[in-house]
Amino acid sequence: MKFYSSLMALTLGAAVSTAAAAEDVIKIGELNSYKAQPAFLGPYKNGMELAIEQINESGGLNGKKVELVIKDDNATTGDAVRVAEELISRDQVDVLTGTFLSHIGLAVTDFAKQKETFFLAAEPLTDKIVWENGNRYTFRLRPSTYMQVAALIPEAVKMNKKRWGLVYPNYEYGQSAAATFKKLLKEAQPDVEFVAEQAAPLGKVDAGSVVQALSDANVEAVFNVLFAADLAKFVRAGSQRNFFDDKPVVSLLTGEPEYLDPLGSETPEGWVVTGYPWYAIDTPEHKAFLDAYQAKFDDYPRLGSVVGYSAIMSLAEGIKKAGSTETEDMIKAFRGLELMSPFGSIEYRVADHQSTMGAYVGKLAKKDGKGIMTDIVYVDGKDVLPPAAEVKKLRPASASE
Numbered sequence: 001m002k003f004y005s006s007l008m009a010l011t012l013g014a015a016v017s018t019a020a021a022a023e024d025v026i027k028i029g030e031l032n033s034y035k036a037q038p039a040f041l042g043p044y045k046n047g048m049e050l051a052i053e054q055i056n057e058s059g060g061l062n063g064k065k066v067e068l069v070i071k072d073d074n075a076t077t078g079d080a081v082r083v084a085e086e087l088i089s090r091d092q093v094d095v096l097t098g099t100f101l102s103h104i105g106l107a108v109t110d111f112a113k114q115k116e117t118f119f120l121a122a123e124p125l126t127d128k129i130v131w132e133n134g135n136r137y138t139f140r141l142r143p144s145t146y147m148q149v150a151a152l153i154p155e156a157v158k159m160n161k162k163r164w165g166l167v168y169p170n171y172e173y174g175q176s177a178a179a180t181f182k183k184l185l186k187e188a189q190p191d192v193e194f195v196a197e198q199a200a201p202l203g204k205v206d207a208g209s210v211v212q213a214l215s216d217a218n219v220e221a222v223f224n225v226l227f228a229a230d231l232a233k234f235v236r237a238g239s240q241r242n243f244f245d246d247k248p249v250v251s252l253l254t255g256e257p258e259y260l261d262p263l264g265s266e267t268p269e270g271w272v273v274t275g276y277p278w279y280a281i282d283t284p285e286h287k288a289f290l291d292a293y294q295a296k297f298d299d300y301p302r303l304g305s306v307v308g309y310s311a312i313m314s315l316a317e318g319i320k321k322a323g324s325t326e327t328e329d330m331i332k333a334f335r336g337l338e339l340m341s342p343f344g345s346i347e348y349r350v351a352d353h354q355s356t357m358g359a360y361v362g363k364l365a366k367k368d369g370k371g372i373m374t375d376i377v378y379v380d381g382k383d384v385l386p387p388a389a390e391v392k393k394l395r396p397a398s399a400s401e
Contacts, residue, residue, distance in 0.1 A: 026064045026325060028315060029071075029093030031083045031108070032123075033100045036075035039228060039258040040304040041100060044123070045070070046297055047308030051316070054292070061319045068312075069093055077107035084111050094325035095120070097311050102126035102172035105140075112137040118330040122311035123304075126176045130354040131394040136401050137327065139334050139353040141311050143381050145177040145252075148274045148359050150384035152250050153184045155272045155361065156223070159248045163195045165219035167210055167226055167234065170199035177225045177252055195219060205230040207237035215243060224251040224271075227259050235268055244268050255362060256303040260371040267371030271364040276303035277373040281360075289342035310341040310357065314348070346381070351388035352395055356381035 030048065034041045048068060055066050069091045073080035080099065087093045096112065097120040099105040105124025112119035113135040121129050121140040125148070129140050143151075166181065168174030178197065185192050196217035198210045205226060211234070214222065222244075226234050231254060238244045249268065253259060255275015260267065278290065278301055289309065293301045314337070319325055322333035337348045346357045358381040362373035392398045 024064050026061055026066050026319065027069055027091065027093040028066065028312065029069050029084075029087030029091060029096045030098040031071045031073045031080060031087065031096070032098045033075040033104065034070075034072045037100050037228070039262075040123075040256075040302070042304070043258070043302035044100075044304035044308035046293070046299075047301065047305035047310075048312050050293055050296055050305075051309045051312035053296070055312070055316050061316055062323060066316070073099070073104055075101060075104065077104060080104045080107050081111050084108055085115075088115065088117060095315060095319075095330065097315060098122055099124050102129075102176065105129050106133055106172065109133055109135065109138045116327060118325075118327045118334075120311060120315060120334075123307050124173070126172045127180070127394075128172070128176070130352040131391070132396070134352060134395045134397050136331055136353075136397060139348055139355070141314060141355050141357060142307055143357055143359050143384075144354065145173065146180050146386075147354075147381055147384045148252055149177060149180045150184055151274060151359050151361050151379035152252070152272060153181075153188055156181075156185055156221070156250045157188050159221055159250075160189075161221035161248065162191060163193050163218060163220040164223060165196035165198070165214040165217055165221070166194060166223045167198045167200070167214070168224075169202040169205075169226060169230060171202050174199065174202075174225045178223070181223050181250075200226065200230060203228075203230060205233055207233035210234060211237045211241055211243050215241070219247065221247055222249045224249055224254070227253050227256075231259050232262055232266075235263060235266055239266060239268065248272070255360065255364065255373045257300070258302045258304060260364070260373075263371050265366065265369045267364055267366050269363075269365050272361070273364055273373065274359045274361055275373050276306065277360055277362060277376050278302075280373070280376055281378075283344065285340055285344060286342045306342050310343075310346075313341065314339060314355070343378070344380075349385070349388075351391040351398070352385075354381075354385065356385065358383075 071083045095118045100123045102124045105121045119138045125145045127144050127146045168178045249271040251273045255273035317339040318333045322329035335350045346355045358379050362376040365374045
């Protein structure tokens with residue numbers, strides 16, 4: 001009996017110790033498509049790890065250490081919802097963040113609403129996350145498709161081309177970007193015509209056929225939304241056919257190192273793009289981030305690094321402001337939350353829960369056989385977002401918030 005009493009005491013002691021330890025830790029649950037999108041999400045994970053390290057070295061949050069619990073969503077909505085449920089019920093995380101692909105982000109946005117749990121969508125770009133499908137539990141960090149397209153529209157108008165062709169991956173992000181480009185360019189240039197649209201399966205673009213279709217339509221300019229391997233195939237097919245020689249291109253995300261670096265000497269010069277020219281940003285906040293990142297990883301950051309870092313730092317500031325990780329406290333804290341990011345000051349708007357993180361716009365060029373961005377301008381997110389009055393029409397949830 002003495003043995004069993006001792007064993008029980010040890011077991012209870014371990015349980016109490018574990019519970020006490022858990023009370024001293026804030027768990028951030030993160031889910032993402034790591035296996036499907038490693039080019040972006042590898043650096044993204046590094047950015048998160050740097051932020052966690054800096055937070056814990058400075059004393060943690062509200063007297064507690066911060067722990068990151070990461071799971072892969074396998075780039076499917078079903079797995080994403082299952083993983084989100086596991087993070088909450090089994091891993092007992094305090095808040096959720098992450099997702100890359102827009103349709104995955106939308107699935108977790110709905111999950112957050114159903115489960116009444118706080119969710120910071122770090123990367124997915126579809127406008128629906130904060131507008132049509134927005135809810136009080138979900139906030140979003142990255143500039144949306146609307147914001148990034150709006151940042152490119154002035155340059156597209158300067159091209160003064162009438163016949164445009166569009167190329168995009170045929171899922172939520174690509175469809176959203178194409179629709180926004182057509183809407184905003186038509187408003188700015190009423191005589192514009194969209195004479196060809198090529199919606200390619202994600203990761204399976206038939207680049208030769210796409211280029212041929214655009215050529216057959218006699219397009220004068222192109223709006224491209226392809227990224228990663230699809231982008232490389234499109235660039236190669238167009239260059240081999242001299243398709244881009246006399247046609248200006250406006251391209252979303254192409255200036256991000258994740259997608260620009262692999263192009264190397266094949267970089268199409270002159271394209272107007274959004275991206276991340278880490279080598280040319282001369283601000284104190286970016287220098288501090290760059291130095292810390294290079295010291296830890298002996299590598300330069302990608303845009304994913306900035307997003308991962310800023311997502312964790314956003315959660316940190318929200319938790320400090322809230323004084324807890326309770327959902328209602330987090331929602332209250334995040335509405336109007338301001339913080340400093342590597343891109344400067346950002347704010348999570350009360351009207352739609354969208355952060356004002358902006359985007360860099362510039363032109364592609366080549367230097368030493370590598371692609372770079374030149375003529376760089378930072379477009380602040382607050383300057384390309386609709387006002388609160390318009391958001392009320394776009395966001396049904398605003399009536400009940």
